[in-house]
Amino acid sequence: MSKNNTLAHFEPVNLYEFEALAKLKLPKMVYDYYCSGADDQYTLQDNIEAFRRLRLIPRVLVDISAQDISTTILGVPSSFPLIIAPTAMQRMAHHDGECATARAAAKNGVIMTLSSWSTTNIEDVAKAAPNAPRWFQLYVYKDRDVTAKLVRRAEKAGYLAIALTVDTPRLGRREADIHNKFSLPSHLTMANFAEDDGREKSHMEKSSGSGLAAYVASLIDRSLSWKDIAWLKSITRLPIIVKGVVTRADAEIAVRNGVAGIIVSNHGARQLDTSLATIDCLEEVVTGAQGRVPVFVDSGVRRGTDIVKSLALGAQAVQIGRGVLWGLAVGGEEGVDRVLKLLRDEFELALGLCGCRTVKDIRRDMVVRLNELPLQKKHSFGLAQSNGQLHGMNNFSNHSRL
Numbered sequence: 289m290s291k292n293n294t295l296a297h298f299e300p301v302n303l304y305e306f307e308a309l310a311k312l313k314l315p316k317m318v319y320d321y322y323c324s325g326a327d328d329q330y331t332l333q334d335n336i337e338a339f340r341r342l343r344l345i346p347r348v349l350v351d352i353s354a355q356d357i358s359t360t361i362l363g364v365p366s367s368f369p370l371i372i373a374p375t376a377m378q379r380m381a382h383h384d385g386e387c388a389t390a391r392a393a394a395k396n397g398v399i400m401t402l403s404s405w406s407t408t409n410i411e412d413v414a415k416a417a418p419n420a421p422r423w424f425q426l427y428v429y430k431d432r433d434v435t436a437k438l439v440r441r442a443e444k445a446g447y448l449a450i451a452l453t454v455d456t457p458r459l460g461r462r463e464a465d466i467h468n469k470f471s472l473p474s475h476l477t478m479a480n481f482a483e484d485d486g487r488e489k490s491h492m493e494k495s496s497g498s499g500l501a502a503y504v505a506s507l508i509d510r511s512l513s514w515k516d517i518a519w520l521k522s523i524t525r526l527p528i529i530v531k532g533v534v535t536r537a538d539a540e541i542a543v544r545n546g547v548a549g550i551i552v553s554n555h556g557a558r559q560l561d562t563s564l565a566t567i568d569c570l571e572e573v574v575t576g577a578q579g580r581v582p583v584f585v586d587s588g589v590r591r592g593t594d595i596v597k598s599l600a601l602g603a604q605a606v607q608i609g610r611g612v613l614w615g616l617a618v619g620g621e622e623g624v625d626r627v628l629k630l631l632r633d634e635f636e637l638a639l640g641l642c643g644c645r646t647v648k649d650i651r652r653d654m655v656v657r658l659n660e661l662p663l664q665k666k667h668s669f670g671l672a673q674s675n676g677q678l679h680g681m682n683n684f685s686n687h688s689r690l
């Protein structure tokens with residue numbers, strides 16, 4: 289670890305400590321943009337608290353001397369069930385920005401998703417870590433030619449899937465960005481858009497409020513609807529994953545429209561405040577997906593135990609957004625590497641302590657919601673006393689000592 293690196297002086301041991309260090313390093317406007325949720329930030333808080341309301345139920349005396357935490361995501365091996373979520377404008381966190389993230393992802397054997405609004409372009413990120421698996425996140429511009437060009441470039445540069453973000457027809461109201469008059473620092477650009485796409489796409493003009501809100505309002509296509517999945521499929525052979533589904537009904541429509549995967553996401557609570565925490569929506573979406581496509585989840589994942597809980601509720605992998613930004617801000621590629629290793633170690637430990645050797649051993653009955661504990665609500669959830677034992681759904685009777 290390099291000497292003049294913050295990491296050399298204080299070694300963060302969890303994502304919260306990475307955030308605290310990042311806050312010290314970043315300009316206020318940038319930290320505020322990265323950390324904020326929409327409006328009163330109820331969902332921001334709930335994304336974390338909902339994971340805490342879920343408790344784990346371990347089994348013991350299982351031989352975990354040879355753990356294997358690897359998995360496969362849409363046919364691609366992953367060292368553990370985590371994908372890097374797309375986050376915009378990473379060079380505000382560190383001058384190496386998206387390239388540092390790509391290299392750390394490659395080193396750790398996980399998929400990185402590049403944002404449409406990266407500050408390094410599609411091709412340069414691909415070159416930073418050739419042969420590493422990457423997805424491309426798509427925002428659909430009113431100008432469909434510009435959108436199609438982005439998709440073609442991602443395909444040509446070897447990205448493996450398109451993550452179509454569906455929760456952002458308009459930008460959520462992030463009040464700190466309004467106060468700070470957030471805009472992209474002038475030495476950076478939205479690097480996927482050259483001047484010939486129109487200067488307004490590659491630059492974010494200063495505005496009287498959030499420059500990002502103004503950018504989205506003028507350029508992003510609010511008319512985007514389910515019929516556009518067919519349009520997208522007509523212009524690319526890449527699998528399409530919808531990012532931002534939170535209901536069973538939408539999951540069913542997504543499957544009918546031939547998507548290859550669904551990401552349960554509330555955009556890190558940056559869009560619709562007071563919407564449910566995503567971990568509380570996950571099972572509904574899994575039901576809607578009918579086992580026909582993989583379901584992923586993000587928003588609020590901060591711990592290895594959160595990954596175990598997500599898999600127990602039916603996700604194939606989680607995504608993390610802010611955690612990577614904090615690592616990037618603290619130590620560039622090395623910081624992201626450290627964040628990924630931390631989460632991997634936490635996940636492996638939690639999995640082993642739950643009595644699981646592999647991700648396939650994770651079961652639904654390993655998690656319970658605090659308000660569904662049988663001893664607190666004896667008469668709910670089909671629980672009944674019999675032979676002095678509690679019998680409930682989810683095989684909870686196996687855990688009557690609780």
Ligand SMILES: Cc1cc2nc3c(=O)[nH]c(=O)nc-3n(C[C@H](O)[C@H](O)[C@H](O)COP(=O)(O)O)c2cc1C
Binds near residue numbers: 335403587588608610
């Ligand atoms: C600063 C920031 C920028 C983001 N930019 C994008 C983006 O460009 N495209 C997108 O689909 N989602 C974007 N997201 C949402 C993330 O992909 C992801 O859904 C969210 O960060 C997950 O929550 P977490 O930060 O609690 O892990 C962004 C999130 C943050 C915090």
Ligand SMILES: CCCCC(=O)C(=O)O
Binds near residue numbers: 376459500504
């Ligand atoms: C349209 C949103 C742009 C980046 C983003 O997704 C975010 O700031 O949350």
